[in-house]
Amino acid sequence: GAVVSQHPSRVICKSGTSVKIECRSLDFQATTMFWYRQFPKQSLMLMATSNEGSKATYEQGVEKDKFLINHASLTLSTLTVTSAHPEDSSFYICSAQGQLNYGYTFGSGTRLTVV
Amino acid sequence: RKEVEQDPGPFNVPEGATVAFNCTYSNSASQSFFWYRQDCRKEPKLLMSVYSSGNEDGRFTAQLNRASQYISLLIRDSKLSDSATYLCVVSLNQGGKLIFGQGTELSVKP
Numbered sequence: 001g002a003v004v005s006q007h008p009s010r011v012i013c014k015s016g017t018s019v020k021i022e023c024r025s026l027d028f029q030a031t032t033m034f035w036y037r038q039f040p041k042q043s044l045m046l047m048a049t050s051n052e053g054s055k056a057t058y059e060q061g062v063e064k065d066k067f068l069i070n071h072a073s074l075t076l077s078t079l080t081v082t083s084a085h086p087e088d089s090s091f092y093i094c095s096a097q098g099q100l101n102y103g104y105t106f107g108s109g110t111r112l113t114v115v
Numbered sequence: 116r117k118e119v120e121q122d123p124g125p126f127n128v129p130e131g132a133t134v135a136f137n138c139t140y141s142n143s144a145s146q147s148f149f150w151y152r153q154d155c156r157k158e159p160k161l162l163m164s165v166y167s168s169g170n171e172d173g174r175f176t177a178q179l180n181r182a183s184q185y186i187s188l189l190i191r192d193s194k195l196s197d198s199a200t201y202l203c204v205v206s207l208n209q210g211g212k213l214i215f216g217q218g219t220e221l222s223v224k225p
Contacts, residue, residue: 034212043202043215044159093158097210104213106158 002028004096006107013084013114021079021110023094029074030096034104035067038091050077074099084114116141118214121203125220132193136219138186138203147206148179150188152199153218159202162188193223 003026013019023033032051036044048064050056050071058064068080077096081088093109121138128134140148148165163170165177165186176189186203203216 032210036215043217044213046212046214049212091156095213104161106160109156109158111156 002096002098002103002105004030004094004105004107006094006110008110009108010111011113013112015085015114016083018080018082019084019112021081021092021094021112023077023079023096023107025075025096025098025105028096028098028105030077030105031074031099032097033069033071033077034095034097035069035077035079036093036095038093038109044093047079081112084112086114088112089114117217118142119203119205119216121201121216121219123219124200125222127222127224128193129224130193130195132223133189133191134193134221135190136188136201136203136221138188138216140184140186140203140205140214142205142207143181143184144207145184145205146208147211148177148186149204149206149213150175150177150186151202151204151215153202154199159215162201190221193221195223195225197221198223 005024035047038044047062048056048058050069056069071077094107095104119140150162151159152162153159165179169178174191178187200218200220202218
């Protein structure tokens with residue numbers, strides 16, 4: 001079945017630094033990538049939607065200059081958290097959708113801790 | 116009002132019990148409906164899609180009432196391994212972005 005590899009699974013960084021999270025579709029072409037954030041005891045909140053080769057569409061309240069999304073190829077999308085602050089500490093997860101079906105394949109998530 | 120609302124949890128039940136989760140959604144134009152399961156610190160996994168006619172998969176039965184904008188999940192003969200958070204999810208269109216409820220935590224005890 002479809003697999004999305006997400007890395008890193010866990011990262012601790014200092015305030016003010018940037019962190020890049022990668023999601024790769026291993027056996028299909030991901031035309032659309034959804035990026036979510038989940039705070040403890042809360043649900044997944046969509047941050048942005050990206051289509052290969054296009055600029056990402058951000059949800060209301062999500063700063064596009066802080067959360068940089070790149071989807072330059074059909075197998076790779078990245079989310080960069082710039083100038084991270086402790087309040088950015090969260091579980092970030094991607095979900096890829098292929099060209100030929102409407103199924104959603106989730107990555108395994110990245111737990112970010114900003115100290 | 117939240118777009119997708121679920122029963123508050125947690126639900127603590129003994130093995131073998133039947134447990135029901137309820138969910139309501141606010142946008143009547145929603146087209147696709149799902150139940151996902153999420154284990155602690157893991158990604159959500161699709162449990163089942165929900166169809167207007169209702170559908171069953173083993174011990175799991177899902178129902179959809181479009182008129183009431185209500186979705187349910189029934190788990191029969193619950194197992195210890197059913198312990199997880201159950202997420203009610205809707206989408207406005209097939210293949211569109213998923214909107215997640217806050218989840219209901221289930222704990223099945225021996």
